[in-house]
Amino acid sequence: MNSTTTGRAAQSGSSGHRAERSDAVRNRGKLLEAAAEVFAERGTEASIAEIAERAGVGKGTVFRHFATKEDLLASIVIDLVDGLAGTARRLAQDDDASSSLYDFMATGVELLVRDRAFCEVVGEPSLADDRLRSAIARLVDQVQVLVSRAVEQGVIRPDLTGTDVVLLLAGVQQTAQPLLTAHPDLWRRYLRLVVDGMRFNGDPLPALPAPPGGLTDDLERWRA
Amino acid sequence: MNSTTTGRAAQSGSSGHRAERSDAVRNRGKLLEAAAEVFAERGTEASIAEIAERAGVGKGTVFRHFATKEDLLASIVIDLVDGLAGTARRLAQDDDASSSLYDFMATGVELLVRDRAFCEVVGEPSLADDRLRSAIARLVDQVQVLVSRAVEQGVIRPDLTGTDVVLLLAGVQQTAQPLLTAHPDLWRRYLRLVVDGMRFNGDPLPALPAPPGGLTDDLERWRA
DNA sequence: CACTAAACGGACCGACTGGTCCGCTTGTGC
DNA sequence: GCACAAGCGGACCAGTCGGTCCGTTTAGTG
Numbered sequence: 001m002n003s004t005t006t007g008r009a010a011q012s013g014s015s016g017h018r019a020e021r022s023d024a025v026r027n028r029g030k031l032l033e034a035a036a037e038v039f040a041e042r043g044t045e046a047s048i049a050e051i052a053e054r055a056g057v058g059k060g061t062v063f064r065h066f067a068t069k070e071d072l073l074a075s076i077v078i079d080l081v082d083g084l085a086g087t088a089r090r091l092a093q094d095d096d097a098s099s100s101l102y103d104f105m106a107t108g109v110e111l112l113v114r115d116r117a118f119c120e121v122v123g124e125p126s127l128a129d130d131r132l133r134s135a136i137a138r139l140v141d142q143v144q145v146l147v148s149r150a151v152e153q154g155v156i157r158p159d160l161t162g163t164d165v166v167l168l169l170a171g172v173q174q175t176a177q178p179l180l181t182a183h184p185d186l187w188r189r190y191l192r193l194v195v196d197g198m199r200f201n202g203d204p205l206p207a208l209p210a211p212p213g214g215l216t217d218d219l220e221r222w223r224a
Numbered sequence: 225m226n227s228t229t230t231g232r233a234a235q236s237g238s239s240g241h242r243a244e245r246s247d248a249v250r251n252r253g254k255l256l257e258a259a260a261e262v263f264a265e266r267g268t269e270a271s272i273a274e275i276a277e278r279a280g281v282g283k284g285t286v287f288r289h290f291a292t293k294e295d296l297l298a299s300i301v302i303d304l305v306d307g308l309a310g311t312a313r314r315l316a317q318d319d320d321a322s323s324s325l326y327d328f329m330a331t332g333v334e335l336l337v338r339d340r341a342f343c344e345v346v347g348e349p350s351l352a353d354d355r356l357r358s359a360i361a362r363l364v365d366q367v368q369v370l371v372s373r374a375v376e377q378g379v380i381r382p383d384l385t386g387t388d389v390v391l392l393l394a395g396v397q398q399t400a401q402p403l404l405t406a407h408p409d410l411w412r413r414y415l416r417l418v419v420d421g422m423r424f425n426g427d428p429l430p431a432l433p434a435p436p437g438g439l440t441d442d443l444e445r446w447r448a
Numbered sequence: 449c450a451c452t453a454a455a456c457g458g459a460c461c462g463a464c465t466g467g468t469c470c471g472c473t474t475g476t477g478c
Numbered sequence: 479g480c481a482c483a484a485g486c487g488g489a490c491c492a493g494t495c496g497g498t499c500c501g502t503t504t505a506g507t508g
Contacts, residue, residue, distance in 0.1 A: 018476075018477085018483075018484075019476090020484090021474085021475055021476075021483095021484060021485065022475070022476090023474075023475065023484095023485065023486085024475095024484075024485060024486090027485085027486085047464080047465065047466085048465085048466065048467085049464095049465085049466095052487090057486080057487075058486060058487030058488055059466090059467085059487075059488070060467095060468080060469085060470095060485095060486065060487050060488070061485080061486060061487070062467095063466085063467065063468080064484095064485070064486080068466080068467080069465095069466065069467090122402070123398055123401055123402060124401065124402070125402045125403075164413075164414075164417075167399045167400070167402060167403070167414070168399055168414070168417075170398050170399065170401070170402075171395045171396060171398045171399030171400075171414060172395060173398075174347055174394050174395045174397075174398035174399075175391045175392055175394065175395030175398075176391070176395075177347055177348065177394070178346070178347060178348070178349045178391060178394075179349075179391070185430075188430040189388075189429050189430045189431070190388075190391070190392070190395060192427075192429050192430055193392075193418065193421040193422065193429060194417065194418060194421055195421070196420075196421040196425060196427075197417040197418055197419070197420040197421025197422075198417065198421075199425075201420060201423075201425075203416075203420075205413050205416050205417060206409070206412045206413045206416055207413070242453070242454075242506080242507090243506090244454090245453095245454060245455065245504085245505055245506075246505070246506090247454095247455070247456085247504075247505070248454080248455060248456095248505095251455085251456085269495095271494080271495065271496085272495080272496065272497085273494090273495085273496095276457090281456080281457075282456060282457030282458055283457070283458070283496090283497085284455090284456065284457050284458070284497095284498080284499085284500095285455075285456060285457070286497095287496085287497060287498080288455070288456080292496080292497080293495095293496065293497090
């Protein structure tokens with residue numbers, strides 16, 4: 001959990017209001033930790049009451065730190081997305097484009113497999129928090145680096161994009177989902193199959209519409 | 225809608241209770257039609273009240289025809305699954321194993337794309353109605369015919385199964401889901417990619433555990 | 449047409465949810 | 479150690495849901 005991104009915490013700085021109290025900081029930490037666990041296990045429909053209970057605080061405390069349930073959920077998912085973007089950035093150091101792209105996808109799918117709420121949120125953009133959208137845009141950007149390198153090295157078909165790869169993560173997870181409890185590693189089978197499909201072999205894919213927005217257009221990026 | 229599968233309707237036959245009333249038959253029809261629409265649009269969380277309203281009946285009528293909401297939902301999804309199994313059976317007549325398998329998958333994904341509740345139910349086996357499980361088992365059986373033929377003709381890798389193909393349908397749908405409203409045909413892109421991955425090209429896929437149950441073991445089939 | 453059992457519909461119930469409010473507690477600066 | 483603002487927690491509220499119940503309507507029968 002790299003929770004620097006955390007809350008709209010101490011907006012200190014300007015007029016010298018008192019600093020944030022220590023118990024408040026501690027509770028927000030417990031809250032984020034508990035919420036991450038509960039959302040991962042139970043999905044986005046997990047109740048605030050359960051999160052508060054696991055954190056060992058009252059319900060009121062939840063809403064003092066996060067305006068709404070969606071706000072709390074977004075904070076957590078954004079952290080996950082940013083973490084994944086960090087993985088992509090780190091893997092971009094590696095020379096072997098093929099294996100680094102594969103490793104990235106394996107990391108991503110594994111994350112999705114272990115976190116129900118993450119799956120639901122990234123698979124259904126209706127929960128369209130702006131911060132989340134830009135986090136996804138950052139992720140797509142990082143992945144695009146991996147993809148471009150792989151295309152240059154000729155190890156995947158040239159019409160693939162970072163968006164494709166990110167979307168495919170959720171697809172692979174969903175494929176294995178119905179048998180997940182019985183066969184927790186089944187996603188590897190389908191990841192392999194999808195990766196094999198990503199290798200260049202002649203016929204171009206049905207068109208994904210040309211990226212309409214510029215590089216800074218966050219909202220349009222996700223639909224690029 | 226092939227609603228012969230419909231309800232636990234007139235259990236007539238034995239002791240000559242009066243025949244089912246015509247308005248009851250009519251209302252059940254309207255109910256199934258309305259529920260299919262509403263579930264397709266809004267997913268499994270659509271409310272009974274909305275379904276009753278669209279059918280033009282009262283809420284009480286819903287529960288006289290279907291014991292619970294899950295019962296109604298299962299009835300509808302089972303019809304869809306059986307319909308898809310019928311498509312598979314019909315396509316098995318065709319000589320070209322490659323194109324018939326592709327056509328089946330395209331039909332399946334398109335159905336998933338247009339029906340939210342169908343997606344949710346088949347992607348999450350927790351709604352484990354027994355009738356639904358056997359319907360899925362029947363579907364997998366039919367698809368296995370297509371798959372076996374394709375393997376024999378050497379057009380797909382030999383370690384694929386009917387279960388794989390059925391699971392992949394939901395995976396392809398999920399891949400396109402986040403951009404679905406903006407690009408309704410995007411699923412074709414990912415179906416093509418997955419189908420390319422299904423073609424034989426050397427390395428075997430990570431193991432899918434050997435089918436543990438016999439052919440009649442419905443429950444184990446889905447996890448075969 | 450009269451009679452009855454079946455079907456109907458919507459008021460009602462209990463459970464649960466996200467979110468609010470306010471009296472009480474506690475950390476912090478002086 | 480005092481004062482007080484900030485933080486706290488849980489009773490509470492309004493809304494929604496699946497499901498039940500029962501007074502009323504209606505389809506079928508002789």
